[in-house]
Amino acid sequence: MSHLPDPDALPPRKRRPLDPPTVRLLSRAEAAAYTGVSVSTFDLLVGERFMPAPHRLRGRVLWDVRALDRAIDALPEDEEPAAVNPWDDPSPQ
Secondary structure (H helix, E strand, O other), X not given: OOOOOOHHHOOHHHOOOOOOOOOOEEXXXXXXHHHOXXXXXXXXXXXXXXXXXXXXXXXXXXXXXXXXXXXXXXXXXOXXXXXXXXXOOOOOO
């Protein structure tokens, strides 16, 4: 028995942005959240073949978490370090 409230019962602003996947196949929105991008960006990444194509299962379009992990692992790394964003810098100013 979970001590956490049902996420669907919470108003949208109270929901956690992303819980760890508890299922292997994810919906489009879940797959986008899992990869850390918006749904529209995820669609572009699928179209550009940076992300895998979905599986179709009884009318549902689903992405395999393991295929997403492999695609993320295969993404090219940024050769130039990103400039430090002061909003992301955890050190006190």
